[in-house]
Amino acid sequence: MKNSVLAVVLGLLLTGIASQPSRAEALPDYVIEQFGTPPATPTGALPDDLQAAMNKVVQFSTAQSGWNSEDMRVFDAIAAARDPRVVWALSDIMRFTWRPAFEAALKRTATDILGIEVTSFRHRSEIIDHMMAWDIPAYPGYLDHKRAVFTNYVPGWERILVAGEIDWHLVSWGGVNIDARPYDTTDEICDCIPAADNPALSTATEATWLKDEDIVFGIEVNGVTRAYPRRIMEIREMVNDTLGGRDLAIPYCTLCGAAQAYFTDDLPDGVERPILRTSGLLIRSNKVMYDIETYSVFDTFLGKAVTGPLAEKGVQLDQASVVTTSWGAWKAAHPDTTVLIEALALGRDYDLRNTRDAKGPIFPVGDVDPRLPVHEDVIGVTTASGKPIAFPRNKAFAALSKGEDIAVENVRLVLDAGGIRAVDADGADLGSHQAFWFAWSQFHPQTALWPEL
Numbered sequence: 001m002k003n004s005v006l007a008v009v010l011g012l013l014l015t016g017i018a019s020q021p022s023r024a025e026a027l028p029d030y031v032i033e034q035f036g037t038p039p040a041t042p043t044g045a046l047p048d049d050l051q052a053a054m055n056k057v058v059q060f061s062t063a064q065s066g067w068n069s070e071d072m073r074v075f076d077a078i079a080a081a082r083d084p085r086v087v088w089a090l091s092d093i094m095r096f097t098w099r100p101a102f103e104a105a106l107k108r109t110a111t112d113i114l115g116i117e118v119t120s121f122r123h124r125s126e127i128i129d130h131m132m133a134w135d136i137p138a139y140p141g142y143l144d145h146k147r148a149v150f151t152n153y154v155p156g157w158e159r160i161l162v163a164g165e166i167d168w169h170l171v172s173w174g175g176v177n178i179d180a181r182p183y184d185t186t187d188e189i190c191d192c193i194p195a196a197d198n199p200a201l202s203t204a205t206e207a208t209w210l211k212d213e214d215i216v217f218g219i220e221v222n223g224v225t226r227a228y229p230r231r232i233m234e235i236r237e238m239v240n241d242t243l244g245g246r247d248l249a250i251p252y253c254t255l256c257g258a259a260q261a262y263f264t265d266d267l268p269d270g271v272e273r274p275i276l277r278t279s280g281l282l283i284r285s286n287k288v289m290y291d292i293e294t295y296s297v298f299d300t301f302l303g304k305a306v307t308g309p310l311a312e313k314g315v316q317l318d319q320a321s322v323v324t325t326s327w328g329a330w331k332a333a334h335p336d337t338t339v340l341i342e343a344l345a346l347g348r349d350y351d352l353r354n355t356r357d358a359k360g361p362i363f364p365v366g367d368v369d370p371r372l373p374v375h376e377d378v379i380g381v382t383t384a385s386g387k388p389i390a391f392p393r394n395k396a397f398a399a400l401s402k403g404e405d406i407a408v409e410n411v412r413l414v415l416d417a418g419g420i421r422a423v424d425a426d427g428a429d430l431g432s433h434q435a436f437w438f439a440w441s442q443f444h445p446q447t448a449l450w451p452e453l
Contacts, residue, residue, distance in 0.1 A: 031134070039082070054089060055145075056071075075109045079109045089149075095173055096150075096173070128366075132364060146169075160281070160297060177191050177280050178278070180277070193236070193237045195277050196340075200341045201339065207341075209342040211327065214229060214230070214327045216325060217322050218334070218416075220320075220323075235345050235348050258435035284366070284442045286301050296309055324434040378435060381430055389450060390440050390448070392437075408453060410424050
């Protein structure tokens with residue numbers, strides 16, 4: 001081990017890497033102002049010596065035995081190579097390591113390469129925020145390293161971490177295990193965020209446990225309405241249901257303040273209904289969901305399959321609108337609504353929005369479009385021409401309450417049971433939902449913002 005480590009170190013120090021011009025010219029001014037000028041970033045494969053050094057670090061990260069001072073010199077060599085792309089793997093390892101000296105070496109190496117100082121206890125998040133804001137790419141072969149690290153600590157990701165239309169370097173662990181329970185077995189306890197399949201329901205009259213001011217996510221399909229209380233969705237985060245004769249998957253990302261409803265029927269020939277679950281992974285602080293039947297990963301915010309058989313078939317899920325409102329307003333407007341039963345909350349009542357998530361994203365998101373505060377609620381929808389538009393909820397609600405019209409292209413906003421939905425000129429649903437601004441703008445970076453269109 002000693003000789004091989006020294007050989008790697010010597011090779012890196014002697015050869016170095018030819019750097020490319022800075023990425024600064026492609027970044028918005030506000031990114032440079034907040035995060036500084038990015039380092040020069042090489043292109044192409046890692047040099048053999050650097051590849052060998054990274055292999056050593058990954059090997060160290062998954063080994064149960066200790067390592068010595070000679071091993072530590074690999075970090076010095078990696079830092080000397082000045083390739084910021086390797087910081088993605090270093091930060092992945094940092095997420096799981098339990099050894100203080102090893103973590104300190106990872107942090108020192110990452111910050112040396114990036115030329116930054118981090119002082120808070122959230123040093124890993126600060127490092128990744130810089131990488132994301134600077135749009136630093138991953139290096140060829142990075143996914144192999146990520147898979148080795150992640151699957152060493154959390155079983156079940158072997159079939160998740162595969163190549164596809166997803167930037168795996170942006171994906172991190174949310175701190176929970178994968179929900180791999182088969183369909184309609186969600187009454188079974190799991191060490192995961194427990195999805196609910198075919199949830200038990202009650203009438204509005206029977207739901208005496210809900211207060212009028214409690215927040216619910218209301219959905220209407222073919223004239224049939226149902227309320228999904230936020231208290232339950234904060235625990236379950238995913239529901240596979242049937243409403244108005246249509247199959248639905250309803251993810252709620254507490255971190256993004258976004259409940260969405262995807263139709264999981266009427267798909268391309270040969271595609272069975274996907275049953276969606278929480279993977280335990282995050283991208284830009286948005287949960288990563290996957291289909292337990294095919295292990296295809298979906299972009300949760302966009303409803304697009306990005307890996308696996310469903311990506312190969314080009315599966316793109318259509319959305320139904322989700323109206324965020326109070327239980328009192330929803331049941332008054334829709335007295336025939338059904339609602340999920342209290343037992344589905346599993347005896348918990350977190351109110352994560354007003355506690356854990358009240359001060360901004362707790363996982364890395366990089367830069368955030370400065371046109372609105374990061375946690376301002378917006379109603380998001382995409383027009384017929386493909387233009388994403390965000391409507392600040394409070395401003396839109398005030399305008400609609402005064403009788404003003406809000407219309408852009410084919411999109412019209414209307415009040416619905418104390419909330420807002422988007423419809424077309426004929427009143428047909430356009431699949432809108434509410435989310436925090438940081439989330440909508442991250443996944444729709446070219447979004448227009450009403451009324452400054």
